[in-house]
Amino acid sequence: MANKDYTLNQEQVARFAKAMGHPARIAILGFLAKQTECYFGDIHEELPIAKATVSQHLKELKEAGLIQGEVETPKVKYCINRENWQLANKLFGEFFGQCVCKKESCCK
Amino acid sequence: MANKDYTLNQEQVARFAKAMGHPARIAILGFLAKQTECYFGDIHEELPIAKATVSQHLKELKEAGLIQGEVETPKVKYCINRENWQLANKLFGEFFGQCVCKKESCCK
């Protein structure tokens, strides 16, 4: 084992990836990405899961920084966190772009 | 709840993302992406975890299709699965690109 520990970049990419690692959360993000109107109820209607579960997924996405929410009593409005969305886009782009295997395979 | 179920695209993105949702696996992918020589021992040396755990992470990455391995007794050579790497790159690019929040925020 070498110098141990992971870089901040690796941790950040993994954090974003982990948040995106469930179809329901991908569906939520995709839904939010396509609009500017975005209430909890609308999101819930799009998904085949209970509202408690939806709320939990939203919480995880929020903690990962990919979305944000604001209360408009009695509703709650969610949307993409634009800044972190762009950061994630950049990090994933760099991550995939670093592969030397663009033209030739490594293994056979 | 609407039409239920997730699309194949959503499932695939989530599957790739889930596989990338751990710093050790991000480190492994990053390491592999930068070379054409890539034996288990080299990967293990880069990581702060036991070989059994490394082997397990490699298995997950292989099952997700992001890497592939071939035995060169007594060693095992791993590398990026070029085809799926490019697919992942494409899917993530499209995913992040679909956001309408490129120039204006949705929420305040």
Added chain:
DNA sequence: GTTATTGTTCGCAAATATACGAACAATAAT
């Protein structure tokens, strides 16, 4: 003050994920 609406939080159960050491498998070297 009830009642209705909209979401969140709590408590729980079941399933997965993470990590490790020990045992094992396959070959090569002695």
Added chain:
DNA sequence: ATTATTGTTCGTATATTTGCGAACAATAAC
């Protein structure tokens, strides 16, 4: 045949994730 090298698999322990219904909170409407 023993021994050494390189990884995988097994068994196990612990932690996290996923999912749900029920209870709760915050307003608004009556």
